[in-house]
Amino acid sequence: MSSLFVITLLAGLAIATPTKRAAPVDGIAGYATLNGGTTGGAGGTTTTVATLTDLRAAVKGTSAKIVKISGIITGDGEVVDVGSKTTILGVGSDSGLTGGGFRVKNGKDVIIRNLKLSKSPAPTDLIGLQNATNVWIDFTSDLDHGKDYYDGQCDITHASDFVTVSWNVFTEHFKVSLVGHSDNNGAEDTGHLRVTYHHNYFLHVNSRLPSLRFGTGHIYNNYFKNVLNSGVDSRDGAQTLVESNVFENVLLPIETALNGGYAVQRNNVLINTTMDTDLVTGTLTTVPYTYSLDDASTVAASVAKSAGAGIVTF
Secondary structure, eight states, X not given: OOBOOBOOOOTTSOOBOOBOSOOOSSSOOSGGGSTTOOOTTTTSEEEEEOSHHHHHHHHOSSSOEEEEEOSEEEOOSSEEEOOSSEEEEEOTTSOEEESOEEEEESOEEEEEESOEEXXXXXXXOSEEEESOEEEEEESOEEEOOOSSSBOOSEEEETTOEEEEEESOEEEEEEEOOEESOOTTOHHHHXXXXXXXXXXXXXXXXXXXXXXXXXXXXXXXXOXXXXXEEEEEEEETTOEEEEESOEXXXXXXXXXXXXXXXXXXXXXXXXXXXXXXXXXXXXXXOOBSSOOBOOOHHHHHHHHHHHOSTTSSOO
């Protein structure tokens, strides 16, 4: 089975009002546009790889680089560590990594786009960010299975910041996307973990869409369908703005019950589900960047059609 996935607040910036028009499929938005922006390996050398050995060698280091993956590379169950100033692109509609995952640890300015990712055994995430800043995860398709054999599809931890996760498909998985890994890590995480999730398709999954501790989350224009447990889970003081999404057959669309999380929810479409009437309302009503907000009535069709690998090609 396989899975796919993208991730940025800056005090003192002017607060932006969303533009009411169709969001561009091919373009960066959200927190990853702040803190100097996210450009990955722009201006660096371009390398195409088709083996695990070549992939590991190509993505390491801090010099600017663009790495194209051709075909599906079989991993060894371990992480592929990605250095700063790196762009990783899947060639065509059927390229990526199975049996392993990517990790950005203590790195900055990374873009991961158009990949099919699958079957990364625990504790390896398909994509894991640890103390990583300015990361954009876009147009990936992620599909796994099982509660404990596989870990997260896209986990953002250890004070990672300025991340956008956009136009990805997350499907057939138990624990999808964790932002903040522990209730006991507030000293490191507080003031960080600023993330945007937009135009993602969460299909036939269980929970953590995302589960957010301590941080700030803007979740807009996503399509949540056939979710067995919880959708957006705001906890441990996290502030979330959840707007213009579609929740269809979702047991608990938004939760704030665990350890004092907060949520502002508005203009969401509910199909065969009901919103928790005990949500604790937060203070995040605006975000410090400009973004295009689709009307929620159009989200299900546009996301189901345009999310995932193969929509943009390289």
